[in-house]
Amino acid sequence: MQVGLSTKNAPSVWVVVPHFLIGTVSFLVASLFVVFNYQDLLGYHISGSVLSIIHLMILGWVSMIIFGALYQLIPVVMQVKLYSEKLAYLTLGGLVLGLFFLIAAFLGYKFQLTNNFIVGGSLVIFAITLFAFNTLKSALSSDEKSISKLYIMASGIYLLLTVLIGLFTVINLSYNLLPVAHTEFMKTHAVIGLVGWFLMLVIGVAAKLMPMFLIVHRTREELLKWGFYLINVGLLTILSVTFIKQVPEFVDVIAFILILAGLVLFLLFNYDVFSHRMRRKLDIGMKLSAIGLIMFALTTLSFIGTYFGNSVFGFPVGRIEIISGLLLIYGFFTGLILGQTYKTLPFIIWLFYYQKLVGKQKVPLVADLYSDKLATIHMYSFVASIALFITGLVFSIEIVLLFAAVAMVFTSMVYGVNVYKMIFHKKIIE
Amino acid sequence: MIQKNITEEEAKVYEVLKQVPDPEVAVNIVDLGLIYKVLKNDEAKTLDVDVTLSTPGCPVGDTIIQHIQTVLENTYPEYAVLVDLVWEPAWNPDMISDDGRAELNA
Numbered sequence: 001m002q003v004g005l006s007t008k009n010a011p012s013v014w015v016v017v018p019h020f021l022i023g024t025v026s027f028l029v030a031s032l033f034v035v036f037n038y039q040d041l042l043g044y045h046i047s048g049s050v051l052s053i054i055h056l057m058i059l060g061w062v063s064m065i066i067f068g069a070l071y072q073l074i075p076v077v078m079q080v081k082l083y084s085e086k087l088a089y090l091t092l093g094g095l096v097l098g099l100f101f102l103i104a105a106f107l108g109y110k111f112q113l114t115n116n117f118i119v120g121g122s123l124v125i126f127a128i129t130l131f132a133f134n135t136l137k138s139a140l141s142s143d144e145k146s147i148s149k150l151y152i153m154a155s156g157i158y159l160l161l162t163v164l165i166g167l168f169t170v171i172n173l174s175y176n177l178l179p180v181a182h183t184e185f186m187k188t189h190a191v192i193g194l195v196g197w198f199l200m201l202v203i204g205v206a207a208k209l210m211p212m213f214l215i216v217h218r219t220r221e222e223l224l225k226w227g228f229y230l231i232n233v234g235l236l237t238i239l240s241v242t243f244i245k246q247v248p249e250f251v252d253v254i255a256f257i258l259i260l261a262g263l264v265l266f267l268l269f270n271y272d273v274f275s276h277r278m279r280r281k282l283d284i285g286m287k288l289s290a291i292g293l294i295m296f297a298l299t300t301l302s303f304i305g306t307y308f309g310n311s312v313f314g315f316p317v318g319r320i321e322i323i324s325g326l327l328l329i330y331g332f333f334t335g336l337i338l339g340q341t342y343k344t345l346p347f348i349i350w351l352f353y354y355q356k357l358v359g360k361q362k363v364p365l366v367a368d369l370y371s372d373k374l375a376t377i378h379m380y381s382f383v384a385s386i387a388l389f390i391t392g393l394v395f396s397i398e399i400v401l402l403f404a405a406v407a408m409v410f411t412s413m414v415y416g417v418n419v420y421k422m423i424f425h426k427k428i429i430e
Numbered sequence: 431m432i433q434k435n436i437t438e439e440e441a442k443v444y445e446v447l448k449q450v451p452d453p454e455v456a457v458n459i460v461d462l463g464l465i466y467k468v469l470k471n472d473e474a475k476t477l478d479v480d481v482t483l484s485t486p487g488c489p490v491g492d493t494i495i496q497h498i499q500t501v502l503e504n505t506y507p508e509y510a511v512l513v514d515l516v517w518e519p520a521w522n523p524d525m526i527s528d529d530g531r532a533e534l535n536a
Binding site: 008010075076077078079208212213215216217278279280281347350351355356358359360365366367 | 450451453454455456484485486487488489490492493496497498499500501504522523524526531534535536
């Protein structure tokens with residue numbers, strides 16, 4: 001009778017919740033690191049502390065929450081159970097332990113490969129491979145044919161490719177199998193990881209969730225289909241030319257334009273969804289998500305800036321790259337995660353406590369599990385922090401960067417209080 | 431509401447079902463247009479309800495179905511309640527009533 005219901009496919013609350021808890025702590029610790037190392041953002045070389053911040057943000061915050069949220073969203077998007085919850089626990093353990101060793105390695109970073117790097121890197125690779133396997137196995141068992149599933153499956157494949165390129169870079173450094181500069185491999189590793197893995201996954205999930213939460217029936221799915229082709233052709237071109245010596249520079253530029261065009265189509269898809277929404281009044285989760293998407297539009301502009309900023313405005317390329325990275329990780333990913341937390345975490349907690357009580361007694365609404373006021377406060381502090389970061393970086397003002405970093409610590413703390421309220425919710429019985 | 435020619439008794443069932451909210455949007459399932467059919471058979475003492483969901487992957491789908499079952503069993507204890515989840519016709523936002531639209535944006 002109840003074909004297609006996802007509640008029965010929902011993972012255990014114990015699989016999802018630890019990801020949000022650890023992710024929130026990583027966000028807070030990374031933000032504190034920025035307060036103590038904010039001057040490094042104006043530097044021209046990457047310090048150990050900056051690498052610690054980047055890895056805490058990418059692995060401890062963004063990946064951690066994405067892993068947890070995707071375990072919850074696979075039944076919604078693909079209408080199947082997660083392939084293995086045991087693998088999910090193993091992935092979590094590997095990621096946390098690996099991150100611990102990596103951060104220790106970066107804090108003592110002296111441009112040398114230490115044991116901490118080897119242990120940490122191996123554990124992270126192990127965790128990521130398990131996650132990609134778990135996601136792809138779940139997707140393959142689903143009969144659902146949708147653009148969301150296509151993007152999510154592709155992102156799983158790119159995640160494996162990211163890991164393989166990272167591994168090959170390390171091996172090539174030691175054995176010189178291919179006469180290509182390791183910086184080229186690192187660039188490809190970063191692009192495949194950020195665009196192929198993170199952005200493809202975000203697009204896939206957003207394609208399903210944005211229309212669902214905003215109540216939009218007819219979406220312009222063709223934009224996402226074209227986006228899929230453009231991004232993939234761009235990524236595969238970048239991947240291929242990495243292994244070929246002396247490729248004309250315009251090939252790279254064309255690949256970059258194709259990816260950018262695909263990302264613009266994703267933005268247009270979202271603009272269309274927001275314009276045609278039945279639910280005109282946005283809740284806090286969707287307001288933060290919309291801010292995240294605006295940050296993504298700014299990120300796209302700043303990516304273009306890395307090509308033309310220097311020749312047109314005489315602005316240092318390194319600084320524009322830092323602004324792009326900050327807008328992408330702190331602006332887009334963080335904004336979207338802050339927002340989507342309120343659309344995922346309270347559901348699984350609510351189902352855990354109240355699913356069996358509905359109809360039998362008065363139960364709270366999902367939105368009653370968190371403080372709307374606190375979420376609104378961290379929305380403003382988040383926007384203020386990003387605005388201050390950009391101002392400080394554009395005009396090279398250290399004190400503004402310090403204020404920006406403090407505002408982000410405040411954001412992570414207030415967000416943390418709300419996450420705590422949801423995870424340690426006390427059942428309301430009347 | 432897509433069901434035509436409903437009896438006065440069935441209209442009352444629709445009113446009872448307004449007690450069931452979608453936990454995410456906090457609007458009742460009748461005004462959201464999720465109830466496609468209510469058949470109340472006083473001779474056979476059966477109550478058949480066809481319900482749909484806004485999307486096949488709806489995370490609170492069976493919570494809603496369980497809520498419908500409980501509310502109807504409590505209100506009509508002498509009736510056998512059968513709730514069927516249907517996907518045809520596919521739900522779309524045009525099925526939301528004017529009251530539902532107002533509530534969504536309240």
